[in-house]
Amino acid sequence: MTTPVLICDDSGFARKQMARAIPDGWDVDIAFAENGQEAIDLIRKGKGDVMFLDLNMPVMDGYKTMEVIREDDLSCMVIVVSGDVQPEARQRMINLGALDFIRKPIDNQKLMSLLKQYGLYSGDSIAIERKSVSSLSPQYDKNYQLDAYRELVNVAMGRAGENLAKLLGEFIDLPIPNVNVIESNELHMAVAEINRNERVSAVSKGFVSAGIKGEALVIFNDTNTDNMVKLLNYDSAGYDEHLQLEALMDVSNILIGACLNALSAQLNVSFSHSQPILLGQHRGLDVLLSDNLSRWKKIMAVEIAYAIKSRDISFDLLLLFPDEAMDKIYTRLVEDEGD
Template sequence: MTVSVLICDDSGFARKAMARSLPDGWDIDISFAEHGQEAIDMIKEGKGDILFLDLNMPVLDGYQTMEIIRKQDLPTLVIVVSGDVQEEARNRMLAMGAIDFIRKPIDNEKLTTILAKYGIYNGDTSASHREQTTQLSDTADEDEKLDAFRELANVAMGQAGENLAKVLNEFIELPIPNVSLLHTNELHMALDEVNQNSQMSAVSKGFISTGISGEAIILFNDSNVENMANLLGATNDENHEGAEVEALMDVSNILIGACLNALSAQLNVKFTHNSPIILGLHCDLYELMNNHVSRWDKVLAIEIAYAISKHNLNFELLLLIPDQDVDKVFNRLVFQKVG
């Protein structure tokens, strides 16, 4: 009997990656949804016996979607597939009725183990045919490339968030990354408007591998630097500016290190990187960004806005890759096998 499988993810690249991992021998009819509301409608139409559900999406995210499925007792088995791999995210979704949780990028062996565990599918695990029929072409347009980069960032963001959550023992709220190709004099416009008139502090860390280079920058507005220093245990007796610098460096090492490790794994490259440096304390954002990246004409800019609401904390990780390396990143991500 054919099983209806619904893959719900706002990224077309992620939807194809999920479809590629499904075993060839599994008798399924695959449908796709771009957000939770679309998934709910399709389940009601009988198109989602099994739902593979992302968490970070527009319209209805994974948490909101799961809540509706539970309240309306919709006929679907939910397996979460997410870049947000924090323990609290996993526990929340399992408590609402998801049967299991898989981290991105999707692991075929992990997937088939879960399918067998719940008696969903126990046959041949090969997915070579689906891999051939769901690949991106080498003629992908800019929107398709940006979507692929957004998913690349989504996985890196999730792993960095997981590391920070463990250190702080707090749940880190993760956004949908903003990804753009920009001239460097437009970078300040890519950041949240709330920061544009604020004094900022920033830490930078460059990275490079064969053919691919870039820079990661952590941005805090002044109020958030103080809040982060307090969360990390600074006391009133400590040197105020010294505590702020230490907080900036600690968070930068955690987030940037985890992000670069995740990028390395997905691109099958090994990045070397320098020690983090303070770009500026209590500076104007426009001046700070334009002066620092003026050596490049155009960049791939990936903006990730992390938040810890109960501590009124918001800060941003900005990944910058120069335009001449963008196609190399895309080719690594899409066409080269890991290993």
């Protein structure tokens, strides 16, 4: 009997990856949704007896989607597929009725284990690209290419958030990454979530491997720094300039390190890191960025606005790739799709 399977993710690249992971022997009819509202509509139409659900989406995220499924008693078995695998995120979704979690990118062995565990499928695990997935050649679709970059960073963002959550014992709110390909002198206009009127401090770390290079920056508004010092609970009286710098460096190393490790794993490269450097403290963001990026013409700028709402803390991770790195990144992503 054919099982209606629904894949809900705002990323077309991620939806395709999930569809390709479904074993050939499982008799399924696959439908797709770009957000939770679309998913709910399809479930009501009988298109989602089983759903693979992302967490961070526009319109309606995964949490709200599960709330609606539970409140309306909809018949749908949900497996969460997300880059955000913080313990609190997992527990919250399990409490709402999700069966289990799969970490992005898809682990086929984990998928098969869950399908067998819940009696959904127990046959051969071989999976190839299904005909129902778009055969559009992604090399010639710039929107698809940007979507692939966004999904790459989404996974890395989740890994970094998970590491920071473990260190701080706090839930980290994760956004949808903002990805733009722009001229370097337009960067200040693309960084929409950072209040450029405030004074900020920033730490930068460069990275390179296999012709792929870039720079990662962690940016703190000055108003958040004291709250971060308190949260880190350093063994010292008072909150002087030295402790503020130590907090900035510690958080930056955790975020950047975890993010680059996740990027390395997805691209099958091993990045060499430069030593982190303090770009500046208590300065305008425009000044920091213009001083640092004048050597690049066109860049891919990825902005990730992390937040710890319970502590009124927010900070940004900015990943910057020069134009010559973008094609190399995408080539590796497409090669992985063909494996």
